[in-house]
Amino acid sequence: MSDAPESGFSLELGEDLARTRDWLHEFVASVIRPAGAEWDEREETPWPVLEEAAKIGLYSLDFYTQQYLEPSGLGIPVVFEELFWGDAGIGMSLVGSTLAALSVVANGTPEQVGEWCPQMFGGPGDVKLGAFCSSEPEAGSDVAAIRTRATYDAATREWVLNGVKTWATNGGIADVHVVVASVDPSLGSRGQASFVVPPGTAGLSMGQKFRKHGIRASHTAEVVLSDARIPERCVLGGRDRLEERLARIREGGRAGEQAAMRTFEASRPGVAAMAVGIARAAAEYAAEYATRRVQFGRPIGQNQAVAFMLADMAAAVDAARLLTWRAAWMARQGRPFLRAEGSMSKLVAGETAVRVTEQAIQILGGNGYTRDFPVERWHRDAKIFTIFEGTSEIQRLIIGRAITGLDVR
Numbered sequence: 001m002s003d004a005p006e007s008g009f010s011l012e013l014g015e016d017l018a019r020t021r022d023w024l025h026e027f028v029a030s031v032i033r034p035a036g037a038e039w040d041e042r043e044e045t046p047w048p049v050l051e052e053a054a055k056i057g058l059y060s061l062d063f064y065t066q067q068y069l070e071p072s073g074l075g076i077p078v079v080f081e082e083l084f085w086g087d088a089g090i091g092m093s094l095v096g097s098t099l100a101a102l103s104v105v106a107n108g109t110p111e112q113v114g115e116w117c118p119q120m121f122g123g124p125g126d127v128k129l130g131a132f133c134s135s136e137p138e139a140g141s142d143v144a145a146i147r148t149r150a151t152y153d154a155a156t157r158e159w160v161l162n163g164v165k166t167w168a169t170n171g172g173i174a175d176v177h178v179v180v181a182s183v184d185p186s187l188g189s190r191g192q193a194s195f196v197v198p199p200g201t202a203g204l205s206m207g208q209k210f211r212k213h214g215i216r217a218s219h220t221a222e223v224v225l226s227d228a229r230i231p232e233r234c235v236l237g238g239r240d241r242l243e244e245r246l247a248r249i250r251e252g253g254r255a256g257e258q259a260a261m262r263t264f265e266a267s268r269p270g271v272a273a274m275a276v277g278i279a280r281a282a283a284e285y286a287a288e289y290a291t292r293r294v295q296f297g298r299p300i301g302q303n304q305a306v307a308f309m310l311a312d313m314a315a316a317v318d319a320a321r322l323l324t325w326r327a328a329w330m331a332r333q334g335r336p337f338l339r340a341e342g343s344m345s346k347l348v349a350g351e352t353a354v355r356v357t358e359q360a361i362q363i364l365g366g367n368g369y370t371r372d373f374p375v376e377r378w379h380r381d382a383k384i385f386t387i388f389e390g391t392s393e394i395q396r397l398i399i400g401r402a403i404t405g406l407d408v409r
């Protein structure tokens with residue numbers, strides 16, 4: 001502790017969180033990072049790593065809940081940065097379920113949280129997954145265009161889901177799927193709701209599994225819903241609340257936020273932190289390499305051209321982290337993102353990860369371009385962060401609207 005007077009402002013992590021970070025770093029450095037290249041090549045969910053993570057209490061609902069509830073708001077950013085510093089594909093497999101869990105927490109009742117979230121994680125020896133399914137072939141950035149329909153069958157007191165979801169992380173292999181569907185298409189995005197599809201539901205199947213540019217250890221697939229019947233209680237928030245909301249909208253009342261949008265808002269600083277983790281890994285790796293690689297009789301890092309690049313990389317990583325921590329802190333304090341601070345963090349961190357990993361390849365020269373060194377993989381992994389959870393353009397749209405008050409299109 002310093003002798004400086006209490007300023008009321010601190011960027012120091014609390015003791016518990018610093019301990020958690022150090023504990024996690026050890027696991028990430030010894031188990032996750034060394035496994036990254038193998039699972040990238042295999043393009044499969046790294047079940048043995050998930051199992052190891054479950055054994056130490058990392059892959060667990062309890063652990064993630066603790067981090068979400070961490071008082072400073074920095075629990076999730078710190079943990080996600082560390083995981084993705086290790087490997088982004090494996091990292092995504094380890095955190096993919098949290099997006100589904102967040103949507104239940106954001107839109108569900110306490111009973112629904114208690115029933116479904118544990119089934120998205122399981123425990124050692126019985127690891128489980130959750131999947132959040134919003135995107136569709138015709139509804140990517142334009143969430144309002146969702147066509148998947150949920151109709152209520154009063155005779156059986158069930159919802160019937162029909163449609164095709166795409167790009168779902170853990171889609172088709174998850175135990176619990178959360179599906180955003182339209183209940184009343186005439187109301188556009190305001191007529192949507194989120195539904196939990198319980199394990200083993202007939203009518204839910206996996207469509208094509210995507211072969212990707214990066215984060216290849218994370219499973220991404222289509223989810224086909226064909227007369228998938230789920231109990232009445234599976235609509236998040238409950239059917240009564242949904243009917244009241246729809247009635248209010250039909251009478252011209254306030255709409256409230258879209259269910260999918262609420263999930264994305266809450267998750268943005270966490271996603272930004274993942275990108276920070278990749279960027280940090282690349283910046284560190286390149287700096288270390290530049291001190292060892294000798295050309296013209298001196299380490300390449302002694303050339304300003306290289307050192308300045310390293311300086312830009314280090315500064316960019318820290319800037320992205322600060323935006324991320326600010327957004328996470330604001331969210332935890334219940335402060336609204338009036339200037340789209342969540343989007344700012346996601347935008348800057350995603351773009352930083354792509355730029356910094358590319359610079360790392362440049363600094364490694366030919367080595368950087370081969371699969372014998374990790375930076376080409378990190379570059380491929382980084383690119384997803386300008387695309388999913390709202391592309392960079394969509395983040396700019398949100399920020400542009402927030403700071404101008406105009407309906408920017």
Ligand SMILES: Cc1cc2nc3c(=O)[nH]c(=O)nc-3n(C[C@H](O)[C@H](O)[C@H](O)COP(=O)(O)OP(=O)(O)OC[C@H]3O[C@@H](n4cnc5c(N)ncnc54)[C@H](O)[C@@H]3O)c2cc1C
Pocket residue numbers: 099131132133134135139140141142166167168169170212215220384387388389390391392393394397409
């Ligand atoms: C690996 C991976 C994992 C994913 N995981 C999930 C998941 O778990 N669950 C889920 O629901 N979804 C998931 N997604 C989907 C992801 O969120 C979408 O890919 C993303 O929202 C973009 O949608 P799109 O691909 O249809 O692109 P499009 O919306 O077609 O966009 C194409 C281009 O047009 C631009 N564009 C579109 N509209 C505008 C506009 N109004 N102004 C300016 N530019 C615009 C975009 O920025 C982009 O550059 C995942 C995607 C990938 C690749």
